[in-house]
Amino acid sequence: MSDKRVRVRFAPSPTGGLHLGGVRTALFNYLFAKKNNGDFVLRIEDTDQTRYVAGAEQYIMDCLNWCGIAPDESPVNPGQYAPYRQSERKSIYREYAERLVMQGHAYYAFDTAEELDKNRKEIPNFQYGQVYRDGLRNSLSLPQHEIDQLLDNHTPHVIRIKIPADQTVSFTDMIRGRVSFETNQLDDKVLLKADGMPTYHLAVVVDDYLMKISHAFRGEEWLPSAPVHLLLWDYLGWKADMPQWAHLPLILKPDGHGKLSKRDGARLGFPVYAMDWENTQTGTLEPGFEGVGFLPEAFINVLATLGWNDSSGHEVFSLSELVEKFSIERISKAGAKFDFEKAKWFNAEWIKRSSAEKLKNQVEKVLIDNGVIVKDDNYLLTVIELIKDRCTLLTDFYLQAGYFFQIPAAYDLNAVKPKWTDEKTAFFKSVFELLKSTPSIVAADLEASFKALAEEKGLKTGDVMLPLRIMLVGGKFGPHVFDIAALLGKDETINRIEQALAAFVS
RNA sequence: GGCCCGUUCGUCUAGGGGUUAGGACGUUAGAUUUUCAUUCUAGAAACAGGGGUUCGAUUCCCCUACGGGCUACCA
Numbered sequence: 001m002s003d004k005r006v007r008v009r010f011a012p013s014p015t016g017g018l019h020l021g022g023v024r025t026a027l028f029n030y031l032f033a034k035k036n037n038g039d040f041v042l043r044i045e046d047t048d049q050t051r052y053v054a055g056a057e058q059y060i061m062d063c064l065n066w067c068g069i070a071p072d073e074s075p076v077n078p079g080q081y082a083p084y085r086q087s088e089r090k091s092i093y094r095e096y097a098e099r100l101v102m103q104g105h106a107y108y109a110f111d112t113a114e115e116l117d118k119n120r121k122e123i124p125n126f127q128y129g130q131v132y133r134d135g136l137r138n139s140l141s142l143p144q145h146e147i148d149q150l151l152d153n154h155t156p157h158v159i160r161i162k163i164p165a166d167q168t169v170s171f172t173d174m175i176r177g178r179v180s181f182e183t184n185q186l187d188d189k190v191l192l193k194a195d196g197m198p199t200y201h202l203a204v205v206v207d208d209y210l211m212k213i214s215h216a217f218r219g220e221e222w223l224p225s226a227p228v229h230l231l232l233w234d235y236l237g238w239k240a241d242m243p244q245w246a247h248l249p250l251i252l253k254p255d256g257h258g259k260l261s262k263r264d265g266a267r268l269g270f271p272v273y274a275m276d277w278e279n280t281q282t283g284t285l286e287p288g289f290e291g292v293g294f295l296p297e298a299f300i301n302v303l304a305t306l307g308w309n310d311s312s313g314h315e316v317f318s319l320s321e322l323v324e325k326f327s328i329e330r331i332s333k334a335g336a337k338f339d340f341e342k343a344k345w346f347n348a349e350w351i352k353r354s355s356a357e358k359l360k361n362q363v364e365k366v367l368i369d370n371g372v373i374v375k376d377d378n379y380l381l382t383v384i385e386l387i388k389d390r391c392t393l394l395t396d397f398y399l400q401a402g403y404f405f406q407i408p409a410a411y412d413l414n415a416v417k418p419k420w421t422d423e424k425t426a427f428f429k430s431v432f433e434l435l436k437s438t439p440s441i442v443a444a445d446l447e448a449s450f451k452a453l454a455e456e457k458g459l460k461t462g463d464v465m466l467p468l469r470i471m472l473v474g475g476k477f478g479p480h481v482f483d484i485a486a487l488l489g490k491d492e493t494i495n496r497i498e499q500a501l502a503a504f505v506s
Numbered sequence: 507g508g509c510c511c512g513u514u515c516g517u518c519u520a521g522g523g524g525u526u527a528g529g530a531c532g533u534u535a536g537a538u539u540u541u542c543a544u545u546c547u548a549g550a551a552a553c554a555g556g557g558g559u560u561c562g563a564u565u566c567c568c569c570u571a572c573g574g575g576c577u578a579c580c581a
Binding site for chain 1: 507508509510511512513517518519520521528529530531532539540541542543544545573574575576577578579580581
């Protein structure tokens with residue numbers, strides 16, 4: 001490897017939400033760049049105008065920011081290789097395509113989409129390549145005067161690469177090792193479309209060259225077209241500057257088979273997007289990991305461990321630890337099925353390891369979104385500290401913390417009513433009196449006097465603990481009940497016992 | 507169909523010519539918690555198959571099977 005500066009790019013198409021696989025590609029790019037003190041570039045590959053989705057580019061940026069892997073150079077924060085949107089680079093590509101035509105490595109093709117469709121339908125294994133190109137309408141098969149006429153008339157045409165016969169194209173992938181292809185199997189890919197836009201094949205080569213990309217990470221689905229890119233690097237005379245390739249293993253669906261795709265979101269019962277994505281075409285909001293309550297630290301941790309490990313047996317890593325430990329050698333070759341259960345475990349771990357202070361803003365948002373009014377920051381911090389070990393997703397904080405801020409909307413009456421007795425009513429009335437005469441609640445003291453009172457009334461502690469919990473919390477969950485009472489304070493505890501009692505005996 | 511890539515517990519994976527094949531998630535059982543969760547302990551659970559090479563192969567090679575990807579004027 002040369003000692004040139006490490007520059008990598010994440011090059012998504014703005015066609016919709018950013019899914020798991022895309023974020024992981026971005027993450028690996030980021031980790032590799034930061035590990036090597038290099039640059040992480042975001043390039044928007046919007047050459048397909050028919051698939052362009054407004055808002056998708058901003059959304060991609062938002063996702064990267066949320067994940068904490070913001071690019072060093074991007075359309076909105078350009079470096080010296082601007083512009084960073086391929087649509088804005090349109091004029092650049094034709095020159096290179098024409099150069100390839102001049103050199104005999106590419107040619108004009110005038111066939112219409114309909115003609116080609118017909119061929120594909122009628123001829124088994126039809127490829128626009130060395131076998132059939134002489135019989136098609138292009139600058140290799142047509143007489144020169146006809147070509148000139150076609151061009152003069154601005155007849156719609158594309159430029160195709162002329163794949164050479166009988167060659168073996170091979171390269172060393174950083175993940176897969178030596179990979180080889182026979183050119184006889186390749187077809188003459190379109191480089192420049194009729195609308196003047198480049199296809200991915202031309203654009204990726206030209207831009208990686210012009211942007212001085214040193215290492216190119218992309219999904220394994222690109223492996224079959226790698227030889228076309230290799231040929232292009234060679235024909236354009238840039239071979240010495242070609243980035244080192246790394247084709248990442250795919251993220252697969254957990255059920256059945258196939259790679260995880262955007263369409264799988266609803267069906268699988270877990271998000272496939274990083275953040276909620278509002279699909280303006282269907283008018284639906286498709287859930288993202290952020291929206292369902294993931295911490296960004298957990299999300300990137302999950303992604304990093306899909307297809308990579310540091311061999312230590314440790315799995316929970318912060319972003320800076322990932323940067324420190326990341327190495328391409330430890331990326332696995334095989335695709336990985338995504339496991340949402342394990343993803344949730346990572347999130348629970350990150351919630352447990354995070355301080356209440358750190359979680360505060362995110363928890364507060366969850367509470368506010370659910371209509372809970374939070375007045376006192378210190379109170380909120382105490383609550384978070386008390387319950388964070390029992391939350392898997394940030395959204396769990398509403399269930400686990402809501403009752404600290406508002407009286408239960410409903411009680412789990414099935415848990416108390418069937419076994420309710422007049423003795424219990426009497427008991428809680430005396431608890432009520434007891435509290436009234438107490439200056440303020442101390443958890444241990446309340447527990448002691450509560451138990452003593454139960455004994456005095458001839459009740460088993462166990463029979464009145466659960467009712468007390470239901471009174472304060474509404475259900476059979478939550479931390480130590482006397483801690484809850486202490487946090488709620490004397491007045492609120494009295495208030496809740498009173499209200500619940502009315503509901504229990506009605 | 508053709509080409510390319512891959513294959514260790516259900517899942518993510520460690521390991522690597524001689525190991526009781528390790529860990530994590532999930533799961534099962536138990537302990538703790540007068541709730542639930544956490545935590546702790548223990549258990550079940552894997553080298554796709556066949557040929558080589560070798561004293562010895564899960565590990566190296568080949569074949570098969572299976573899985574995946576690509577096969578657009580989409581990326």
